[in-house]
Amino acid sequence: MPLxxxxxxxxxxxxxxxxxxxxxxxxxxxxxxxxxxxQAGTSTYxxxxxxxxxxxxxxxxEIRWDGNAxxxxxxxxxxxxxxVWPQELQSRGIGSAMLALLEQEARARGHAELGxxxxxxxxxxxxxxxxxxxxxxxxxxxxxxxxxxxxxHHVAEPCRWLTNDLEARR
Numbered sequence: 001m002p003l004x005x006x007x008x009x010x011x012x013x014x015x016x017x018x019x020x021x022x023x024x025x026x027x028x029x030x031x032x033x034x035x036x037x038x039q040a041g042t043s044t045y046x047x048x049x050x051x052x053x054x055x056x057x058x059x060x061x062e063i064r065w066d067g068n069a070x071x072x073x074x075x076x077x078x079x080x081x082x083x084v085w086p087q088e089l090q091s092r093g094i095g096s097a098m099l100a101l102l103e104q105e106a107r108a109r110g111h112a113e114l115g116x117x118x119x120x121x122x123x124x125x126x127x128x129x130x131x132x133x134x135x136x137x138x139x140x141x142x143x144x145x146x147x148x149x150x151x152x153h154h155v156a157e158p159c160r161w162l163t164n165d166l167e168a169r170r
Contacts (some may be wrong), residue, residue: 005051006058006097008105011035011045019047022057023085027146034062034081042066043080044105050089050096059084059098063106067119070139073161077106077112099130112121114166117141119161127162137161 011034034045043066048059061082065146068078084094094100106114111160116125116132128134128168140156147153 003093003095003097003100004053004167006094006101007051008098008101011038011047011060019057019060023060023083026148027150028144029146030081031060034060037062037064046098046102046105048084048094050097051096053094054089054091055146056092057085058089060119061098062168063101063102064112065109068115068139070162072139073117074115074135076163077111078117079114079116082116085104096126096130103164103166112165112167113163115161115163117161119157119159124162125161130164131146132162132164132166133162135161 001110011031013035016031016035025031035041037043038045043062043064046060047057048061050057050058050159059082062080064080067075069074072146079099082095082098084090086099103114107145116127117128117139118127141159142154145153145155
């Protein structure tokens with residue numbers, strides 16, 4: 001099945017309110033945090049559109065150009081928070097098309113490798129099929145989310161680090 005036509009573009013300040021309506025992050029303000037990293041120059045927060053499949057956003061992902069913060073993870077840019085939303089658009093090739101575009105962007109910026117963390121076995125076969133390799137590196141992905149009552153919840157999810165040799169896929 002051919003991949004759907006997907007377009008990526010960097011997030012803009014005027015997208016933040018729409019993003020919260022599209023995929024709410026509540027008090028955690030995840031979209032705003034990703035945009036702030038983009039403004040600081042350490043990442044690019046991409047928004048995906050798929051003309052013909054849906055109006056508005058169909059996905060988002062961030063490339064952290066400085067890589068994963070965990071010291072045990074090898075240094076290379078990291079795809080972080082790749083999501084396709086709403087759920088009924090998942091499993092239609094949008095995420096795969098997004099990842100191919102993110103790889104092109106990393107390659108265009110002179111990077112030979114791109115990495116990502118996987119916190120469950122569910123998406124692992126997809127990433128392996130797309131050319132990612134399990135490096136054997138395991139780490140804890142730590143993050144905080146804030147609930148409706150403004151209580152912070154600290155999470156540490158076990159992840160596996162995968163990489164893709166972008167030079168081999170030219």
